[in-house]
Amino acid sequence: MLGLAFAMGTPAGGQAAGGQSALMNLVPLVFMFAIFYFLLIRPQQKKAKEHRALLDTLKKGDMVVTAGGMHGKVTSIDENVVTLEVAPGVNIKINKGFIANLMKKD
CATH class of the missing domain: 1.20.5 (Single alpha-helices involved in coiled-coils or other helix-helix interfaces)
Structure with a gap:
């Protein structure tokens, strides 16, 4: 105590x-x-x-890499959605925030 x-x-x-x-x-x-x-x-x-x-x-024609590792070419850009061409004739839409990197142009 x-x-x-x-x-x-x-x-x-x-x-x-x-x-x-x-x-x-x-x-x-x-x-x-x-x-x-x-x-x-x-x-x-x-x-x-x-x-x-x-x-x-980011602009149309840029080669990018997504956060998931998908490589593609930007075909269109909306406010929050980017359309990527990942193969001839195959387009995917992703959220703009998931673009991780721009590929270097050779």
Whole structure:
């Protein structure tokens, strides 16, 4: 019981040094957030920005790769739907967000 009494408050006549210990407990959290920001959040935002730019510059005739690995040629683009020709005479419609990459033109 005596240990519980001391854990709940300061002993009579003593002063609490809680201000500095609270600040020292906050420093590692700020440091961890900075690490997460620079190693995880920032690169992910940069990649998402590049993907949006890729989708905005997409045009008819581009050779693309979908997120599922399907290769095709863009035959038409609507607001959210892209039609790809994957073989002569075979067209498929996919969501625009699933375009993963543009193929390099040789």
